[in-house]
Amino acid sequence: MKKKTIIAALLAAVMSVSVVAGCSSGTQSAASVLDGQPAPMPANHNGRYTDLGPDGCYGCHGANEKANPQLVGAVIVPEDHYSRGMYATMKIDAGYNQCITCHPQG
Amino acid sequence: MEISRRAFVKTTAVALASAAAAGTMSALVGCSAPSGSGTGQTTVAGATRTVGVCRFCGCGCGVIVESKDGKIVAVTGDPDNQSNRGLNCVKGYYLASVLYGEDRLTEPLIRDDKSTKGTDGGLRKATWDEALELVSSKLKETWKKDKSRLAFWGSGQQPIVEGYCTAKFWKAGLLSNNIDPNARLCMASAVVGFMNIFQTDEPAGSYTDIDETDTFVTWGANMAEAHPMLYSRLTARKINGTGVKHYDLTTLKTRTSASADKVLMFKPGSDLAIANAIANYLVQNNLYDQAFVTDHLQFKQGTENIGNAFEDGYDASDVGKSVDAVQSISFEEYAARLAPYTLEYAEQISGVPAADIKELAEVFADKSRKVLSLWTMGVNQHNRGTWMNHCIYNIHLLTGRYAKPGDGAFSLTGQPTACGTAREVGTFSHRLPADLLVAQEPHRRYTEAIWNLPEGYLDAIQKPGMHTVKIFREMSKGNIDFLWTAHNNWAVSMPNLTRFLGRGDKKGINDTFIVVSEVYPTLSTQYADVVLPAAMWVEREGQFGNAERRTAVFEKAVDPPGNAKWDLWMLMEIAARTLDGEKIGSKGAFEALFGDWYDTETHDFKGDQREVSRNIWEEYRTFSNPDLNEKAALINKEAKLKMENKQLAPYDAYIDDHGLTWPVREVDGKWLATKWRFCDGKQEDGFDEIGIQQYGKQDLAGGVSFYKSGNARPSVVFRPYEPPAEMPSAEYPFVFCTGRLLEHWHTGSMSRRIAELDRALPEALLDMNPEDCAELGLKDGDMVRLSSRYGECEIKVSTAGRTSPPHGLVFAPFFAEEALINLVVQDVYCPLSKEPDYKKTCVAIEKL
Numbered sequence A: 001m002k003k004k005t006i007i008a009a010l011l012a013a014v015m016s017v018s019v020v021a022g023c024s025s026g027t028q029s030a031a032s033v034l035d036g037q038p039a040p041m042p043a044n045h046n047g048r049y050t051d052l053g054p055d056g057c058y059g060c061h062g063a064n065e066k067a068n069p070q071l072v073g074a075v076i077v078p079e080d081h082y083s084r085g086m087y088a089t090m091k092i093d094a095g096y097n098q099c100i101t102c103h104p105q106g
Numbered sequence B: 001m002e003i004s005r006r007a008f009v010k011t012t013a014v015a016l017a018s019a020a021a022a023g024t025m026s027a028l029v030g031c032s033a034p035s036g037s038g039t040g041q042t043t044v045a046g047a048t049r050t051v052g053v054c055r056f057c058g059c060g061c062g063v064i065v066e067s068k069d070g071k072i073v074a075v076t077g078d079p080d081n082q083s084n085r086g087l088n089c090v091k092g093y094y095l096a097s098v099l100y101g102e103d104r105l106t107e108p109l110i111r112d113d114k115s116t117k118g119t120d121g122g123l124r125k126a127t128w129d130e131a132l133e134l135v136s137s138k139l140k141e142t143w144k145k146d147k148s149r150l151a152f153w154g155s156g157q158q159p160i161v162e163g164y165c166t167a168k169f170w171k172a173g174l175l176s177n178n179i180d181p182n183a184r185l186c187m188a189s190a191v192v193g194f195m196n197i198f199q200t201d202e203p204a205g206s207y208t209d210i211d212e213t214d215t216f217v218t219w220g221a222n223m224a225e226a227h228p229m230l231y232s233r234l235t236a237r238k239i240n241g242t243g244v245k246h247y248d249l250t251t252l253k254t255r256t257s258a259s260a261d262k263v264l265m266f267k268p269g270s271d272l273a274i275a276n277a278i279a280n281y282l283v284q285n286n287l288y289d290q291a292f293v294t295d296h297l298q299f300k301q302g303t304e305n306i307g308n309a310f311e312d313g314y315d316a317s318d319v320g321k322s323v324d325a326v327q328s329i330s331f332e333e334y335a336a337r338l339a340p341y342t343l344e345y346a347e348q349i350s351g352v353p354a355a356d357i358k359e360l361a362e363v364f365a366d367k368s369r370k371v372l373s374l375w376t377m378g379v380n381q382h383n384r385g386t387w388m389n390h391c392i393y394n395i396h397l398l399t400g401r402y403a404k405p406g407d408g409a410f411s412l413t414g415q416p417t418a419c420g421t422a423r424e425v426g427t428f429s430h431r432l433p434a435d436l437l438v439a440q441e442p443h444r445r446y447t448e449a450i451w452n453l454p455e456g457y458l459d460a461i462q463k464p465g466m467h468t469v470k471i472f473r474e475m476s477k478g479n480i481d482f483l484w485t486a487h488n489n490w491a492v493s494m495p496n497l498t499r500f501l502g503r504g505d506k507k508g509i510n511d512t513f514i515v516v517s518e519v520y521p522t523l524s525t526q527y528a529d530v531v532l533p534a535a536m537w538v539e540r541e542g543q544f545g546n547a548e549r550r551t552a553v554f555e556k557a558v559d560p561p562g563n564a565k566w567d568l569w570m571l572m573e574i575a576a577r578t579l580d581g582e583k584i585g586s587k588g589a590f591e592a593l594f595g596d597w598y599d600t601e602t603h604d605f606k607g608d609q610r611e612v613s614r615n616i617w618e619e620y621r622t623f624s625n626p627d628l629n630e631k632a633a634l635i636n637k638e639a640k641l642k643m644e645n646k647q648l649a650p651y652d653a654y655i656d657d658h659g660l661t662w663p664v665r666e667v668d669g670k671w672l673a674t675k676w677r678f679c680d681g682k683q684e685d686g687f688d689e690i691g692i693q694q695y696g697k698q699d700l701a702g703g704v705s706f707y708k709s710g711n712a713r714p715s716v717v718f719r720p721y722e723p724p725a726e727m728p729s730a731e732y733p734f735v736f737c738t739g740r741l742l743e744h745w746h747t748g749s750m751s752r753r754i755a756e757l758d759r760a761l762p763e764a765l766l767d768m769n770p771e772d773c774a775e776l777g778l779k780d781g782d783m784v785r786l787s788s789r790y791g792e793c794e795i796k797v798s799t800a801g802r803t804s805p806p807h808g809l810v811f812a813p814f815f816a817e818e819a820l821i822n823l824v825v826q827d828v829y830c831p832l833s834k835e836p837d838y839k840k841t842c843v844a845i846e847k848l
Helices: A002-017 A048-052 A054-061 B005-022 B128-145 B160-173 B188-198 B208-212 B228-240 B255-259 B271-284 B290-296 B318-322 B331-338 B343-350 B354-365 B385-398 B418-426 B441-451 B457-461 B468-476 B567-578 B589-594 B609-622 B630-638 B651-656 B689-695 B755-760 B770-776
Strands: B048-053 B062-068 B071-077 B109-111 B123-125 B150-154 B179-181 B215-219 B245-250 B262-265 B298-302 B326-329 B371-375 B408-411 B482-486 B513-518 B530-533 B542-545 B550-554 B665-667 B670-672 B715-718 B734-739 B765-767 B783-787 B792-798 B809-813 B841-847
Touching: A048 A054, B048 B550, B109 B128, B128 B150, B128 B482, B128 B513, B128 B530, B128 B567, B150 B160, B150 B468, B160 B179, B160 B418, B160 B457, B160 B542, B160 B567, B160 B589, B160 B609, B179 B418, B179 B468, B188 B385, B188 B408, B188 B715, B208 B228, B215 B228, B215 B354, B228 B255, B245 B255, B245 B354, B262 B354, B271 B331, B271 B343, B271 B354, B271 B385, B290 B385, B298 B331, B326 B331, B326 B715, B331 B715, B343 B354, B371 B385, B385 B408, B385 B715, B418 B542, B441 B457, B441 B630, B542 B609, B550 B651, B567 B589, B609 B651, B665 B689
Parallel strands: B150 B179, B150 B482, B215 B245, B215 B371, B245 B262, B298 B715, B371 B408, B482 B513, B513 B530, B734 B809, B765 B792
Antiparallel strands: B048 B062, B062 B071, B109 B123, B109 B530, B298 B326, B542 B550, B665 B670, B734 B841, B765 B809, B783 B792, B783 B841
């Protein structure tokens, strides 16, 4: 438990200063993105959703038993996409499982 | 420090939770952090928050609009709107951008030289006064000379009070029924089906059915692309539920097919045979609900072998005049008519294995499951669209699966307010508000009572006017002198554009005086004589009514740009000028119709937009609250109209409650919505308790009472399989299906001006089967000529699989003006509903 707590603290420290790769994908400029607008998928994701479905997104962007966005520097799915609106559930709300509905291929 | 990956992942989750608690999570979340959505808080500091409804599809998602310094700065899902509960789709999230395209129309435009029609030049700026005088003088001239030569083409995107006033002006002011909406192109088959079967329009259930059902059956419906929020709810139900199944009946695989447990891919038009085979299986094997049949249903058959409306004279022909006729038959006679539709016969017609049809039939028979059918254009835009609506309802009625939570037949609506406006206020050539019909004498009397017109005044409009295809066919022949269109883009969306745009031998469009109310330049404005710049979406207050009968208000959030004006203001000005000097009874005509709301001296409304909308709404809701008008109440009682069937609440309730599904009933001072019409149960739980108490009967089979239907018995009408209007031939070997894709709304006039959506889907492609491509020597990206007996267009081929057509079928979306696929599409329509068949034009494909 102590080991895990230390690691958690280290990660929290890292994350508080890190820049997440997705934001710098260059597919949207600050001028064009208004608040609340979901980012389209970048070009290098072409076909990923149609081939893999939502699991193909969660694998990098979601926090659950299988995923770890920090390993690949991926944009983390916002908290309101999670079950009961809580990251701690580590489970995406079923209503948000159609990622491509809001994040089409850009 | 060694640590397994599993432990690392778990640890990360702990860290994430910690970071969230520490407030550092926002640095990690996506660029577009919708931290406000779902919580009701603004995402932008200092912004003003207003309640709205998405501008786009029939889902009718509620949105929260944030504006600051006169501009919209954020749009998020409204968690308090029960239609979507905060969910949205990409188009909804990008709504803020839709107002700010660079080429927004801000000044009236006039075309002086008709020879410039069809080009992107020829329009000059004008003042409002000049434009309005020109429009009203042309309208009045045509009206006085021959009112059969004028027409209004409206829309299922026109807000409710605007549509209501347009209908009132056209029908009571001009005494003309030449008013029809573009909803004729999307929902007419559903409407005629509803009226034939139930004598009332619109679904009995609600979106809550999606959360409650065990089985989804999608009939020719690509919900993932065309009703994305609802599709998210469908897949959520599959994930959250146990043993929830989805059967997808389709002519080509789509994104919707991905969630299906079984895809039944059928030959175009053969859905009729499949549905009849299911009904036959249920009847022959005694798997139908006998008590439901006994308590609720009557059986009929109708005119058959009705051909197709290739010729302009079809409607007036002997067969065209007989298409609505039905005769009562017994259940046994109905069973006998079904008997030829064996599973094997249906397989032969459709190509769907008999075993799969049987499996689906058994699902309908399985009393342990609830079944929800969903459909839109695949069924409605069909040369037998009304019949196909009948056939789906037949199955549901035989099995008692209608109007009950999770068990229903849900006709989805394409546009945001085809229900709320076109259908409910009556901007159709044959209708009056609230399901009333021009042809019915008590309906005219009732309308006269509410509109305070002399008795008998509306007898002048007892004959229905021209439906949409007829308007455009007549225009092409030079028989329409004045056409005003609003909230649509007919030059891209109408079928058979080769004819209607004068690119064939019929050039009537060049002589018609065309007025287009618009927000952006479109192909339609290239044919306009006058362009009137309109306020867009939340640049004015408006109201939409969505697919689940939810009426909702979108508040005004910002001002329109330049000299763009509220459509209602334009209508008032044109009505006032046109009706100048005219009388209704002893009163000035304009004063009689609109004087309570508009001041012709000041050229302005009597009150702000909220007050005016409220006042107009109060008159409109009298139709469904007859007790508000003594005369109307008497007619309602004597003629047994049961107008409370569509009861509406006072205006402000729709703002306070973020939308309400009608009928809305007043209980102890509160207005309670109804989720399931005709289904008995507590009103506060969403059942139709008050309606059934007033007009229905309790303790019938299924706990439902169809009190609005004739003799309280919906009609099961036998409709046979009849083939599509044309079948593939050596000359035109492919079937061409058209439709929508997620990123773009309809003709793209709004969504293509949003950079992200345009980038996501920059062009319309022709989806083809890879083997068909190989046979034609085509590869992905090749340009081809697509041609039919109607016209031709050029388009790029795709085998990328956005849709996966089978051999012999191709698909393209209609959002791209440069492809203009509707040059190729037939204008043949369902003889009953007059809705064109956009799904089955036979084409040839040639490499360029």
